[in-house]
Amino acid sequence: MEHKEPILDIKNLSVSFRMYEKGLEQKDLKVISNLNIHVDEGEILAIVGSSGSGKSLLASTVLGILPKNASVTGDMRYYGQPMTIELQQRLRGREIALVPQSVEYLDPLMKTGKQVVGVRGTKEKQRLAFKRYGLQREVEELYPFQLSGGMARRVLVSTAVIGDAKLIVADEPTPGMSKAMAEEAMSNFRTLADEGKGIILITHDIDLAFEYADRIAIFYAGTTVETALAEDFGRGPEALRHPYSKALWEALPQNGFKPIPGTQPYAGSIPGGCLFAPRCLYKTEECLGEIPMRTLRGGEVCCIHAD
Amino acid sequence: MMNMMKYIAGTLFRMLLLLVGVSLVSFILVVSSPIDPVEAYVGSESNISQEQKDVIAEYWGLNDPPVQRYLTWIRNLLHGDMGTSIAFKKPVVQVLEERFITSAALMLTAWVISGVLGFMLGVVAGTFSDSLADRVLKTFCFVMSSTPAFWIGLLLLVVFAVHLGWFPVGFSVPVGKAASEVTIWERIHHLVLPALTLSITGVSNIALHTRQKMMDVMKSEYVLFARARGESRWQIVKRHGLRNIAIPAITLQFASFSELFGGSVLAEQVFSYPGLGNAATIAGLKGDVPMLLGVAMFSVVFVFVGNFIANLLYGLLNPEIREGGRV
Numbered sequence: 001m002e003h004k005e006p007i008l009d010i011k012n013l014s015v016s017f018r019m020y021e022k023g024l025e026q027k028d029l030k031v032i033s034n035l036n037i038h039v040d041e042g043e044i045l046a047i048v049g050s051s052g053s054g055k056s057l058l059a060s061t062v063l064g065i066l067p068k069n070a071s072v073t074g075d076m077r078y079y080g081q082p083m084t085i086e087l088q089q090r091l092r093g094r095e096i097a098l099v100p101q102s103v104e105y106l107d108p109l110m111k112t113g114k115q116v117v118g119v120r121g122t123k124e125k126q127r128l129a130f131k132r133y134g135l136q137r138e139v140e141e142l143y144p145f146q147l148s149g150g151m152a153r154r155v156l157v158s159t160a161v162i163g164d165a166k167l168i169v170a171d172e173p174t175p176g177m178s179k180a181m182a183e184e185a186m187s188n189f190r191t192l193a194d195e196g197k198g199i200i201l202i203t204h205d206i207d208l209a210f211e212y213a214d215r216i217a218i219f220y221a222g223t224t225v226e227t228a229l230a231e232d233f234g235r236g237p238e239a240l241r242h243p244y245s246k247a248l249w250e251a252l253p254q255n256g257f258k259p260i261p262g263t264q265p266y267a268g269s270i271p272g273g274c275l276f277a278p279r280c281l282y283k284t285e286e287c288l289g290e291i292p293m294r295t296l297r298g299g300e301v302c303c304i305h306a307d
Numbered sequence: 308m309m310n311m312m313k314y315i316a317g318t319l320f321r322m323l324l325l326l327v328g329v330s331l332v333s334f335i336l337v338v339s340s341p342i343d344p345v346e347a348y349v350g351s352e353s354n355i356s357q358e359q360k361d362v363i364a365e366y367w368g369l370n371d372p373p374v375q376r377y378l379t380w381i382r383n384l385l386h387g388d389m390g391t392s393i394a395f396k397k398p399v400v401q402v403l404e405e406r407f408i409t410s411a412a413l414m415l416t417a418w419v420i421s422g423v424l425g426f427m428l429g430v431v432a433g434t435f436s437d438s439l440a441d442r443v444l445k446t447f448c449f450v451m452s453s454t455p456a457f458w459i460g461l462l463l464l465v466v467f468a469v470h471l472g473w474f475p476v477g478f479s480v481p482v483g484k485a486a487s488e489v490t491i492w493e494r495i496h497h498l499v500l501p502a503l504t505l506s507i508t509g510v511s512n513i514a515l516h517t518r519q520k521m522m523d524v525m526k527s528e529y530v531l532f533a534r535a536r537g538e539s540r541w542q543i544v545k546r547h548g549l550r551n552i553a554i555p556a557i558t559l560q561f562a563s564f565s566e567l568f569g570g571s572v573l574a575e576q577v578f579s580y581p582g583l584g585n586a587a588t589i590a591g592l593k594g595d596v597p598m599l600l601g602v603a604m605f606s607v608v609f610v611f612v613g614n615f616i617a618n619l620l621y622g623l624l625n626p627e628i629r630e631g632g633r634v
Contacts, residue, residue, distance in 0.1 A: 065534045093537025105532040107547045109554075109626065118536045119546075159536065255484045 005080045006038040007198040008062065013074035015054070015061055015222075028071075032222040033275070035074070036293040036300065039167065039198040044189060046201045046209035046230075048248075049219025050264060055202045059171045062200070063098055064088030073198060074307040078167075090256050093120045097160035099170040105150040106144040106236055112141025112155055121162040129158035133188070150181055155190055168192060169200045174208060186212040210234065215299070218245045220266050221275040224293070241301035244276045274303065322611050326604060331377070331601040335594050342583050344594035345369070348376030348393055367393070380600065389604075394589050397602035402586060407605070408478050409581030410575070414496060414567050417505035422560045424506070430552070432514065434544050435523020445518070448511035456570045460504040460577035467500060474500050476578035497556025501578045505570050509563065516559055520552045554624050561620065564613025568606050 015032040032054045034087035039045045048093035049055055060066045062076070064085055076083040078091065092098075106115055117126045130139060132249070133154040138145070147155060153173075160168045170189060174182040182205075191214050193199050203209055209216050210233040218226045231238075237246040250258040273288035276282070282305045293302045314316045343359050344367065361445040364370055368379065383390060432441040453458075468476045475481070479497050480489045524530060524547060533543050572584030579585070583602060590598035 060535075063535045065531060087536070092535055098532065098535040100528070100532050100535075105528045107529045107533070107550065109550045110547070118533075119538050119542050120536065143630065145627050146630065299357075 005043060006040050006077075007079060008200075009038040009075075009080075010062075011036055011075040013061065013072065013076060015057060015066065015070055015072050017067075018069040018071070024277050030222070032061070034293075034302075035223050036302075037200075037224055037227065039200055040194055041166070042196050043196055043214040044199040044201055044212060045192045045227075046203060046213035046216045047219055047224075048203055048206050048209050048216055050204060054222035055204075055219055056171055057248050059098060059200070059202060061167045062167075062169055063092050063096060065092070073233050094117060094163050095165055096167045096178065097163060097165035097171065099156055099160045099168060099173055101172045101175065103147060103156070105156070106152075108144055110143075111140065112142050112144065112147065114157050115144075116140075116155060116162060118159065118162070126158070127161045129162045132161065133158055149177070150184075153177070153181065153185055157185070161192065163280065165197060167198045167200070169202070171202045172204070173201070174203065174205055182208060206248070218242065220244050223275055223299075223302065225276060225302050229298055232299065241295075241296050241299055241306045242276070242303050243305075245283055247279075264298045274302075318615055322608070324613065326607055329603055329607050330381075330600055333600055334373075334377050334380070334596070337594065337599055338376075340594060342592070342594035344393055344596070347593040351578075377598075380597070389601045392590065392595055392598035392601070394593040394595040394598055395586070399597050400453065400600065403583070403601055403605055406581065406583045406586045409580070410571055410584065411574070412494070412504065413501055413580065413582055414437070414571050416498060416502040417509055417570075418560070418563075418567055419609050420502070420506040421509030421513055422556075424504050425510040426517050426556050428510070429514040429517025429556075430521055430544065433518040433552075434525065434540070436518070436522045437526070439520075443513065448515050448518075450506060451511040452515070454508070455573070456504060456508045457573040459507055460501070460574050463504055464577065469555065478500075479580055479582075497580075501574045501580050504577070505538045505567070505576045507602065508570055510565065513559065514564065517552055519554055521548055524548050524551045527625050554621060557624065558621050561613045561617035565610040568609060 013032060013035040014030060016028045016030040019027050019029050019196075019233050021027045028108065035058070037045060037047070037102065045212065047055055047058065047276045057066070061072060064083075068074070078087060078096075080085060088096075092116070106112070113126060113130075117123060126140075130137070135154055135158065139155070140152060142151075144152070144155075156173075160170075168189070173185050173189075177185065186208055189199050189201060193214075201209065201213060206216075210230050213230050216228050216230055216233065216241075218228070226240065226245045228240055228245060231239075237249045240246050240249060247260045249255055260279060265275060265278070274283075274291050277283045277287040284305070286304055291302050291304060296306055345364050348363070349355050349360065368376060371379070380390065387400075389403075391397065392399050392402050395402045428444055432444045435441055444495060464476060468474050476496050479494065480486070481493055481497075484493075525543075530543055530547055533547055538546065566582070571582060572587055574580070575582045575584040576588050583605065587599065587602040589595070
């Protein structure tokens with residue numbers, strides 16, 4: 001079997017923000033810590049987690065568009081090359097594309113056509129992209145506020161296919177959509193993945209992720225606690241690896257809606273060792289030490305007790 | 308089309324109401340002012356007898372009850388007669404005309420300079436917010452917007468006219484020269500300092516507004532997305548920044564007619580520049596009711612037209628208003 005290099009490989013990524021506290025005292029606020037993911041060609045990697053777990057920040061980190069006061073450490077590689085600022089600059093809008101959540105991400109005063117062309121596309125490519133998603137020629141002349149919800153969705157996806165993107169990062173592409181619309185959006189991503197593109201799908205809709213993704217990374221307090229195969233979610237908590245993933249599974253409406261006590265730690269008050277330890281039933285002394293991500297049953301997990 | 312007609316009719320009606328209101332308030336204020344127009348007219352050192360003064364007062368209708376005087380003024384106004392200025396001894400309309408031309412040169416220059424300069428400075432400051440340039444500019448703008456126009460005028464006068472002698476100390480043309488012999492350069496030479504005074508005070512307002520708007524744009528989600536799609540900072544400013552701040556900037560520029568007029572009253576006074584503002588001051592000090600009401604009416608129309616243009620342009624430029632609802 002030929003081993004292909006992953007499109008994106010992230011190891012031990014941490015992102016923190018420099019904040020000013022009371023006067024001139026500075027403090028580094030860590031929002032992503034020791035995150036590990038990789039995306040291969042032709043697959044959808046879903047990143048699920050509750051709000052405040054740092055999912056959307058991951059998109060900005062990959063694209064290199066974090067605010068100035070952010071600092072990033074860890075190893076991020078694009079087809080094996082270290083991801084430098086220069087490389088990110090060259091890739092974004094070309095080989096890495098972002099599909100944003102809503103029409104709010106479009107300039108309200110620029111016509112859709114011109115906007116989709118952007119600075120790195122051409123009119124011909126934009127027309128092709130519109131055709132692909134069944135958008136009429138007239139849509140080019142519309143302003144974002146004139147687009148219907150479905151049209152807006154397709155216009156946003158068009159921006160990703162206009163270049164020759166190898167990696168598409170979709171940030172919460174489905175909230176506020178009807179079931180049919182969300183399914184249309186997801187099947188668009190599935191088609192793109194089947195064409196060989198790698199897709200990072202950031203979402204909190206586990207059901208949709210399970211249905212369309214290949215692998216699912218579970219986010220908790222700014223880190224990945226587990227990467228599971230999508231099928232694992234269908235097989236139930238035994239197939240999952242991390243205690244948090246199991247708890248998440250049991251909290252789903254169709255699985256009994258069972259909550260677990262405690263709350264996710266806020267950025268700034270991240271405990272050392274396993275981030276889930278304070279809420280975990282299997283917690284031991286060792287959980288307070290460094291926990292590496294390890295491979296387990298075809299997935300990856302960040303827990304020393306998982307088996 | 309029907310809506311447009313309705314809008315214009317409504318606007319005209321509002322302007323009419325405003326004119327009546329402003330004229331009434333101005334009239335009450337001047338009539339209750341302690342300045343006696345006759346005394347102001349003849350001067351304190353003249354030896355005109357009380358009988359003669361009474362004759363003048365009677366001739367001007369100063370002895371009629373105020374309500375009657377006001378109604379007479381309104382009646383004449385409807386016939387296009389704004390009365391005769393006591394201070395200038397000419398029909399008010401004629402004074403307004405002459406003075407406005409002089410003022411217009413001043414206000415237009417200041418309006419263009421403060422608009423263009425303020426916009427550019429605001430764009431730079433907003434794009435590079437928190438940079439050194441931004442901080443310097445912000446400080447400058449805060450200082451300038453809290454400084455009265457007449458003080459800046461005096462300062463410029465002291466430095467450039469008195470000390471350096473580069474510019475004349477006052478008036479719009481050289482003193483003692485026949486109007487036909489005055490060259491355009493001499494006019495411009497006299498215009499520089501008052502226009503500069505008015506521009507400096509205008510710049511800070513425009514620059515601070517533009518800066519704020521530009522910062523909002525730079526923080527917006529659509530700029531984040533533009534960055535994600537590979538646009539450089541310069542491309543973002545050009546494609547999204549200017550586009551999104553142009554409408555508020557243009558609106559603000561036309562809505563600033565009132566500050567412009569108010570500023571010109573002070574600037575003209577400092578430089579003895581014979582414009583409308585200067586005329587208003589003279590009329591006020593001499594209790595010249597017709598002239599003062601004339602200037603008040605004129606300023607109402609002037610400011611109102613500015614705001615009206617601002618509204619029209621906003622509707623014309625903003626696609627959300629121009630093209631209406633969803634398709």
